[in-house]
Amino acid sequence: MSLVTLSGIVTRYANYKDNDRMLTILTEQGSIGAAARGCRRPNSQLLPCSELFVYGEFVLFEKQGKYSVNACDVRESFYPLRQDMDRFYAAAHMLEVANGLAEDGANCGELLRLLYYALTYTAYTDNHPMDMAVVFTAKSLAAMGYTPSITRCACCGDDLRGLPRMGFEPRAGGAVCGGCMAPDSLKITPLSLEALRRMLNLAAEDMRKVVLPQQVREELRRVMLDYSEHVLERKLRSLAQLNNN
Ligand SMILES: [Zn+2]
Incomplete structure (x- = not known):
C-alpha cells in the first residue's frame, strides 16, 4: 500500500453503496478512478472534493492498482x-x-x-x-x-x-x-x-x-x-x- 499525491479535476462520478462515490479524476498522467468512501455523509471531509469540476490536490491510497481518496486540498470548485x-x-x-x-x-x-x-x-x-x-x-x-x-x-x-x-x-x-x-x-x-x-x-x-x-x-x-x-x-x-x- 502506498500514498500518492496528484493534482486533477473531477470529470465524472458514480454513486455506489449508501454513502460512497467512485470519482474519475483527470490528471497529467491520464484519467484515474478513485473511490471516495463515505463522501456522501453530511460531515465527511471528502464531501467538498467529490463533486464535478473540482480542481484539487488529491492524496490517494494505492493498493493493488486501485485508488481511494485519503484527503484532498480543494484549490477551486468553480x-x-x-x-x-x-x-x-x-x-x-x-x-x-x-x-x-x-x-x-x-x-x-x-x-x-x-x-x-x-x-x-x-x-x-x-x-x-x-x-x-x-x-x-x-x-x-x-x-x-x-x-x-x-x-x-x-x-x-x-x-x-x-x-x-x-x-x-x-x-x-x-x-x-x-x-x-x-x-x-x-x-x-x-x-x-x-x-x-x-x-x-x-x-x-x-x-x-x-x-x-x-x-x-x-x-x-x-x-x-x-x-x-x-x-x-x-x-x-x-x-x-x-x-x-
Ligand atoms: Zn477537395
Missing part, C-alpha cells in the same frame, strides 16, 4: 457553474470531451491545462459559454492529435484559402473544398474557418479572447460537436442542452 444552466451545460460538455480524450492518452498535461482555463473562464467571466465550449473542444482535440484540416481540403489537399465555398466533413478529418463537398456536408463559411484557425493558435490562458459573432458561433457549434462525436465515437449530450443565444 461554484458559479452550478448556478447557471448555460454555464453548467457548456462545462459538462467539456468534461464529456475530456473523458473521451483521456481514455487513450497517458500524456494529458495540456488537456488538463486547457480544461482548467476553460472552466475558469466559463465560471468567472462574461464570455459566452458556447464560445468557451467551442474553443475548448477545438484545442483539446488538437492537443491530443486530432487537429482538423483547415488550410487544405481534407479530401483532395487543395488550398482552401480564398475559396468562396467550402464545407466540413468530420469523417474526412476537416474542411473540404466545393468540389469534394457531399450533399450532407456541414456548412462552414470562410469567416468561421478563419476563427477556428485563430483558436488553434491561441495559448490555453488566452482562450477568453474568443468572442464569436452569432452566425460563426452557430456554425462552429455544429462543426465541433459533429467532429468530436466522430473522433470519440460516441454521442455527446450536454451541448444540445445549451441555449445558443
Whole structure:
C-alpha cells in the first residue's frame, strides 16, 4: 500500500453503496478512478472534493492498482457553474470531451491545462459559454492529435484559402473544398474557418479572447460537436442542452 499525491479535476462520478462515490479524476498522467468512501455523509471531509469540476490536490491510497481518496486540498470548485444552466451545460460538455480524450492518452498535461482555463473562464467571466465550449473542444482535440484540416481540403489537399465555398466533413478529418463537398456536408463559411484557425493558435490562458459573432458561433457549434462525436465515437449530450443565444 502506498500514498500518492496528484493534482486533477473531477470529470465524472458514480454513486455506489449508501454513502460512497467512485470519482474519475483527470490528471497529467491520464484519467484515474478513485473511490471516495463515505463522501456522501453530511460531515465527511471528502464531501467538498467529490463533486464535478473540482480542481484539487488529491492524496490517494494505492493498493493493488486501485485508488481511494485519503484527503484532498480543494484549490477551486468553480461554484458559479452550478448556478447557471448555460454555464453548467457548456462545462459538462467539456468534461464529456475530456473523458473521451483521456481514455487513450497517458500524456494529458495540456488537456488538463486547457480544461482548467476553460472552466475558469466559463465560471468567472462574461464570455459566452458556447464560445468557451467551442474553443475548448477545438484545442483539446488538437492537443491530443486530432487537429482538423483547415488550410487544405481534407479530401483532395487543395488550398482552401480564398475559396468562396467550402464545407466540413468530420469523417474526412476537416474542411473540404466545393468540389469534394457531399450533399450532407456541414456548412462552414470562410469567416468561421478563419476563427477556428485563430483558436488553434491561441495559448490555453488566452482562450477568453474568443468572442464569436452569432452566425460563426452557430456554425462552429455544429462543426465541433459533429467532429468530436466522430473522433470519440460516441454521442455527446450536454451541448444540445445549451441555449445558443
Ligand atoms: Zn477537395
